[in-house]
Structures are given as C-alpha cells and as structure tokens.
Amino acid sequence: MAVEVSKEKYRSQVREVVLGATKEEGGTRSHTVKVGGETALPFLHFEGEMPNRPVVAMEVWDIVPEEWPASLKSYFEDVYDDAGAWAKKCVEQYGADLIAIRFKSADPDIKDASAEDCIATLKKVLGSVGVPLIVYGCGKSDKDNSIIGPIAEAAEGENLLLGVAEQDNYKSVTSAAMAHKHSIIAQSPIDINIAKQLNILISEMSTPLLDRIIIDPTVAALGYGLEYSYSIMERARFGSLQGDRMLAMPTIANVGHEVWSKKEASISADDEPGWGDQAERSMAWEATTAMALIQGGMDILVMRNPRAVELIKKSIDDLMQDNS
C-alpha cells in the first residue's frame, strides 16, 4: 500500500546571511560562507530546502588557553604563541569552515591588551587564512565596547561576524558593524522574547543590518540544561518558518566555551571511574552537544576539539543526504 507521506508547508523561511567578503566585495577572504535560508525544520529535505549546511567555526585565542584540559591543549601546542599559525592549522588540518578569534588578552585581569594589539593579531589571522572570521572580545563589556570600534574599522569591508550585542549592551557593536560593513551576533539568555526584542532594537539603529544578524540563543552544555536550548531552538525555528521575521535569523552556538568548563570535560577516569577515559569522553561531550543543537536547527557551531569537529562534519555530510 502507498503511505501518504506527511509534508509540512511553511509560509516563510530563515533569512540567509553571508559571512566574509572577497576582494570583489571589498574584503580579502578567499570565499564567503552562507548560512541560513532554511524553508523546513532541520534535515527534513523531503519537505523543504536547506540550501546551506551547518558550519563549524574553530576557536583561536590570543593567549595560551591554560584552563583547557591537556587532552585538548595538546592539539595546538605548536601554535599557541602565533594566532595566525593556530588559525591556519584549524583550517588546513582540521577543516574549520570559519575561525572564531577570542581576544582574551584584552581582559583587564589578564593582559589588558589594547585595541592595537588585538588589531595586530587580527591582521595576522586575516593574512594566514582565507575563511571568514568571527571576532569575540574578552567577555568584559566595558573593555569590549572600547576595542570593538577600532577593530571593526581596521578590518573595514571584511564582513567579520562581530560578537556580541546584548539587550542592555548592543549599541557599540551595532555601530561598529554599521559603520564598517560587518555582521553581528545578537545574544540573548535562553529566551526567545529577548532574542526578538534585541533584533528589533538593532534594526531600529539600522534596518539593513537585519540581514546581517546571527542569533546566539545562548546554549547550555549536554547535561547542564541542554534541553532548554534545544527547545528554544525548535520553537524559534518553528516561529521563523511560520513568518516571524524578527526571529528568522540564522543561529550560532558557543559549544566549546560551554562544554570545556564542565566537569565531564576535565575530570580523570581515576576520579570518576564510571565515566571512562577523559580524553574521549570530553571530545564526545562536545560532539554530542553540537549534534543535539543542529537537530534543533543550529547554523554555526563554535567548537574546540578537532576530532569532535571532524565527527560533526562527517555527521552533517550524512544528514545532508536527500531523504525525499
């Protein structure tokens, strides 16, 4: 007997956002990366389009990441002192689609590095890789607000993805993106209404930016409330497809940042014998968190462990196979 397959038709779709800019477009990237554009829920190719596969950004720091467990640090030991070489290794050896630079050194409690120092690092990375870049500050908003303008100016036209705008602190980064032709990460605390509200606030400063916003819905790691993030993703994506244009942005998740601070990532098998080998478990923790998020509709995963990146990319290959 022929089963009548159930296909959902949606009114709307996720906005498509282009990251990076080539020479012709005013930047220096070897290619751009498109994200978003979905017309159905993730990987349901039988009822809609998923024109752009989810992509993986790998993190590059401008200081030695002392707090990373040795099993993770060991991958990058030869490149810690050179952000350019680190980025190159991520792209050429580990297949990163994007590079996410974190200007940790700018933290007043670490090195209190200046905007000029950060710009020098950024230039190095721009010179060493051709992929589009994501830029994060040190995470302390006063300092980040003071360096984001000069950084954005120094890379004018590159269409960087600038992090992060928040509900009570979005003006500096929005101005920087507007003035110097970059895209922007709008971050909200696991709350769909705040996500929407923030997009409205940004669009009030600049309507054209609406097509250059990436939502960071804030994710939790596996075992630490991941289900909240998963459901927020599903609901937001559903809302986008049903026509909520202020929610219909592609999304980004700071997977590595959440996972690698957790006990499951670092505790040894001697201390938790039931949990098995630390190196493999921590890698799997990051990969599983990422997998759950792409099932909810995540478009950009910011990750750290090269094997987890490899596994996720392979899984995405499988998930992108036509299933109509």
Added chain:
Amino acid sequence: MGLTGLDIFKHLPKTNCKVCGFPTCLAFAMALANGKASLDACPDVSDQAKEALSSAAAPPIRLVKVGAGENVIQMGDETEIFRHDKRFNHPTAVAIAVNDNEDVDAKVDSINGLVFDRVGQHYEVDMIALVNASGDAATFKAAAEKAAAKTNKNFVLITQDVGAMEAALQVLAARKPLLYAADKDNYEKMTELAKANGCPLAVKGENLDSLAELVEKIVALGYKELVLDSGARETSKVIADMTQFRRLAVKKKFRTFGYPAIAFTSKDDPQEEMLQAATYVAKYASLIVLKNAKKELLLPLVSLRANIYTDPQKPVAVEPGLHVLGDVNENSPVYCTTNFSLTYFLVEGEVAATRIPSYIISVDTGGISVLTAYADNKFTAEKIAKSIKDLEMEGKVNHKKIVIPGAVAVLKGKLEDESGWEVIVGPRESSGIQKFAKAQFA
C-alpha cells in the same frame, strides 16, 4: 483514520455526569479525539460504543512492553511531536548487540559493567540484542542460555529465521524478549510465535509502503504488540522515516504507524556510531541497537536522552531549604544557589569535594537555574535575604558571610543591604568552587 470529537460524541451516553473528569460529554469526546483521555473513564459507555470507539480511544502510539515481572521496559505511548509541547514519555531504550558466535560471556559481562552515576541519576544499558550471526539455531540457543545466566537485562532476539527464533525462545520466552523481526517472507510464522509466547514483535519493511502493508497483515492476524522498522539505515533516511511514523500517528491518527520504532546504527567507528545514535535519541526512536559499548561514549548518549526526555513543564527541582554537608559548626561556610536540581547537585558535589563542612541554601526558584531564575526575578536579593532569615542562619553560624554564584555578582550590593550579611561572590561555574574554597576558607 481516527474519529473526530463529534463522531465520538454520538456514541457517548450524553449524561454529562462529570465522572470522567470533564464538564460535559462533548468535552470528553474532544479529549478522546486528541488522545488525551481514555474511554475507561466513562462509567456508562455501552459495549457496542466501546467497540466502535476503541480505535479512537487508544493513544496514538501504542504502549508496547518488553520484559516480564518488575523488569519491564515500556516503549511508545507518545503523544507529541515536539518536546516543548508536552513531555516525551518513555525514554529511548539502549540495547547493545552481542553476536551468538562471539564470546557471549565476556561481552555480557562487559555490558553488565556499564553503569554510570551522574547528577543523582543511575544509568545502565537497558537491553542485550542477541544476534544470530552464526545463522545456526543451536548456536543461537546456546548463546541465549549463556546470556540469560549472566544478566537480568531484557533481550531483543535478532534473527529472521523462525527456527532459530523458536530455539532461543525455548530459553528466553518467560522473559518476554522483543522478537526481531517479522518480514514479508516469515511474518505468518513469526506472528504465531510472538502470539504463542506473548512477546512483542518487530516488523521490518523495505520502505514505508511495504512496512505499512506488512503491519496491516499482522494486525489482521490479530496481533498488535508491534515495533516498527522501515528498513532504513542511512542517518538522513532514518530521520525522515521516524518523523513520518511520529507525524502520521500523532497528527493523522494513522493507526498502522501507531507503534514504537526501533533504530539500528550503521556506523562501525564507535564515535561515529554514538553520534548517529544521538540523532535517533532526539528524533523519536524508542529503542536503539548499538554495536559498540564504551563508557565514555555511552555516558554522553544517556545524558542526552535524560535531557530530551525531561518534562518541559516541570523543572527538575530539589527540596528548597538548608542542606548540611559534613560535620558543620558555627564557622562553616554558607553557600547559596537555586533549587534547580542540576545546579544544586553540581554545587553540592563541588562543595563536598572541598572537604570543608558547609551549609548550602537552595533558594526556591521554582526549579530553574541561576541565570534563568535571575532573569525571571526568581533569584533575587530579597528572596535570598528571606531564606537567610527564615532558615535562622544567624543562630547557626557566627560569621554572617554568604557565598553567591558568580553569575549573579550583580546581586551583591542589594543583598548586603537587605540581609546585613557580607556577600562573597563565588566562581561563575561550580567547577571553580574547590579552588575558591581553598583560597577563602582553608
């Protein structure tokens, strides 16, 4: 196809007696049509009406049980497509494959050893999937004997050879294993075997169409304890088929697919396999059969299952109030956090690991986490101050110092004003507590 609420209403007694818990027979009929109520709740329904309504009264996905006695695994009985609408009821069971021609004792021993404890939950592998890899009935039976002697876990018996299935059932019938599988060639005999032994039966098609045909043939033979397999093994195809099972059963009331579904991984690399299985946990599998068994990979998988199957309407909470760790005295540190169980257990674990006897106040945030509760005004200076007072902390310690989570450092000033206590801002993540405590209290 299911009936509409009005179709059902015609068969009800129309007494509006309210015994079913609904204000009117019509309201009850609507609930039945949506699979949200059971016809048993009506005291006056006639047998004739029962017969007519049995299909509409049943849940959209049948509850199928594997195992006997107290050791039963329930599958199916799902009513939702998205977990945020209402909880997914029966978490995906994990089975590990054991071939009958390998060292069965050793493999079952290793599977028995896969036990984990994490944030107050105990996990183990749910089932053994015994595979007739030898193709020989006697070997299959011998393997069933060995495995049965080694474990109390439930079984999936994997063979399409009726003779081999019969042989293994001589050993395991009383434990009500899942029989995998009936196919287009063996279904009559397999159904007979399942019926005679009261065991659930998996049905394997070659695609959705052939599966539907086969299920209807088996139902026509009078058996409904079924589990679905469309035969797909590629990740993307499995997701598409699982989505169809769930949608057609829940939204279209298509009874033929109203059964729990089984998924098999196709990847040989253990890490790739685990991620493939993670996909199926998120996308509706009631049972997954894995080839590999490694603690470090199963722990993330079962943790994901716990996340996906958490009730979205009921945050997992611990008892709010004062928790005492170790042999406390008037100098012991006082920490505070929310009563969200994940947060609380993490903080408790880390505070215990400091080996400094301590108090932890879990503030009643309705079971939500620190930042979410803060954003929602459920973790406020007023509330913490009230907890300090209500719990009479001033009579318990003589230092008037309280540690708050680093993520809500912003509460410090207000809490000091409200409580008169000195507020120490702790680390942002619980993983920093040991280092913090060493510096502050050692």
